[in-house]
Amino acid sequence: MEHIRAHVLLCAGTGCISSGSKKVEAAFQREVARKGLIDEIKIVETGCHGFCEMGPIVIVYPEGVFYCHVKEEDVAEIVDSHLYKGRIVERLLYREPISHEKIINYNEINFYKKQKRMVLANCGHISPEVIEDYIAAGGYEALGQALTKMTPEQVIDEVKVSGLRGRGGGGFPTGMKWEFAKKAAGDQKYVICNADEGDPGAFMDRSVLEGDPHRVLEGMAVCGYAIGASEGIIYVRAEYPLAIKRLKVAIAQAEEMGFIGKHIFGSDFDFKVKIKEGAGAFVCGEETALLASIEGQRGMPRSRPPFPAISGLWGKPTNINNVETFANVPQIIVNGGEWYASIGTEKSKGTKVFALTGKINNTGLAEVPMGITMREIIYEIGGGILNGKKFKAVQIGGPSGGCLPESMLDLPVDYDSLIQAGAMMGSGGLVVMDEDTCMVDVAKFFVNFTQSESCGKCTPCREGTKRMLEILTNITEGKGKKGDIELLQQLAKNIKATALCGLGQTAPNPVLSTMRYFMDEYEAHINEKRCPAGVCSHLSGYSITENCKGCGLCKQVCPVTAISGEVKSRHSIDQEKCIKCGACMGKCPFKAIRKG
């Protein structure tokens, strides 16, 4: 007789699939059958846990044991030891990066302990392709409540009270946006979910769509009811095939059960949802470019007003929100706007999902309450800097964001504090950089990105970013001139003020913020032709400082006899001959050789 006593949750998000979770799943099916445990053990495929670098991830319940980097070959041992005999396979447990302590339980891992998983509550814990799992977790309650107990005005009020702001970058109050669309005249209106997610390194929207697609559908349907739209469109980039597949499954299931379709919950409200695959240009995430793209035109922004709420898709009133914004809606309806507003800071409510990357021990998705400090995110959730190096800066907000230095680590993370500090929330990309990072190089990297993604429609962005990139490239190649800094500042100011869309308006941010906090590095590059971090290859020669005692050891190890000098006097390196092998630096007993 079947009585399931344990669940094996296998991560089948994009990250874990690419590290081999499909093979691990096949192995579990095989081994569980071999041991005759089919009636006792259930294997469940889930979405991303946000800890993809640890993948493939396997969690065994009821104990909640967290196994990471599970390979096909490990499965027999998990089945034999853990599932058959109740013995935890210690070697596959997670280890904390600094203490090396082994952690058995998912909830005890520092990476998860400090998080507040609300939007991601189901991700990794339910099967995204089984609507029953979503319902068991409370799903579609919000839609039911909205349709049977609330007027559209009440729904909008609840969202207003919650203080929810758009998670797609701008941070515009969601309730207000819905109200504009509701009040706009028009018989046909649209709800659009922006799942373009073009920021390099960001993958929270993908994870939500892959791990909990019904939550987004539910949020869209609630919005449809609130503004009076009968049609929803999800604009998702074609590079997200798994998200698209799971969305299609979810839409079909929701239609089947009557959460999408006609007379939902016995009401007069009809709502259908379509998917539109985008080609994946960064600028297509901008709302007016996105609309153009859905209409089959080139994805180019247009000037606003009119705002989409008044004249959007096909000229009809349209409400556009980000994936994470919609994913926040169901819990606001179920628990109330006041409850939601009790989380976060005065002007930034709720939680935000960040994609932690860069030189940090734990990379992945972290959902945190607004107002948490950068330090908590980086050191407590992120586990500190990789290889014990020193923190240098954190780039927040993607290509439109800024770089913040150590002195800003205690800044509370919310929309307004970040803007004030010269960065922005953006979509939640968070790149941590260590002492080996050159800030001019970083600025160049981001300007290069925005420059190549510029649609070219307006001159300030098209030409201005090109000029900025030229100047930055010159600086990193040792060709920086006096006046470059002033020129960059001037260009930045003009582009910000005159570019047509957000891409151009924010493109100078990485340059401005690095100049604000790391001006000394720009000066070293321009005036001393030196890259302090030793990154810019044209400038990263080795040199001998005044600490040199003239011992001659470096001279002996140099393979190309680039070092010269008399005994007991300061030596020097011939930059023409030096091949930058670094051998001398390791040899000097007085730390007199520096890089950069």
Added chain:
Amino acid sequence: MKTLEDLKKLREQLQSDRKVRKMSSTQVIVGMGTCGIAAGAREVMIAILDEIAQKKLEDISVCQTDCIGMCQQEVLVDVVRPNEPRITYGRVKPTDVPKIIAEHVVNGRIVEELFVGKIEQ
């Protein structure tokens, strides 16, 4: 799906399946050391699972544990009920299982003839 009540009913049904994901406060733990398995621990465990399924009992976690050094007493089965000491039974056979479940797990009465030890929690 026409009303909120329909949804609620369906949800309650579906949730019982997910209870496995939480450790229940009532647990039946079978000793699965090498000697336990040799003495028939698997058969006892299957009997426990069958009994729970047949009686449609809910909120009971069935777990296993390693050898606890009382090998001569295998098969060992522990029963934990909320706020009660952990009771160990020894030399349990599949035929003893219905009694342990009915008497102790459900009604909280210790089965004296199989009792071998007690751990205060």
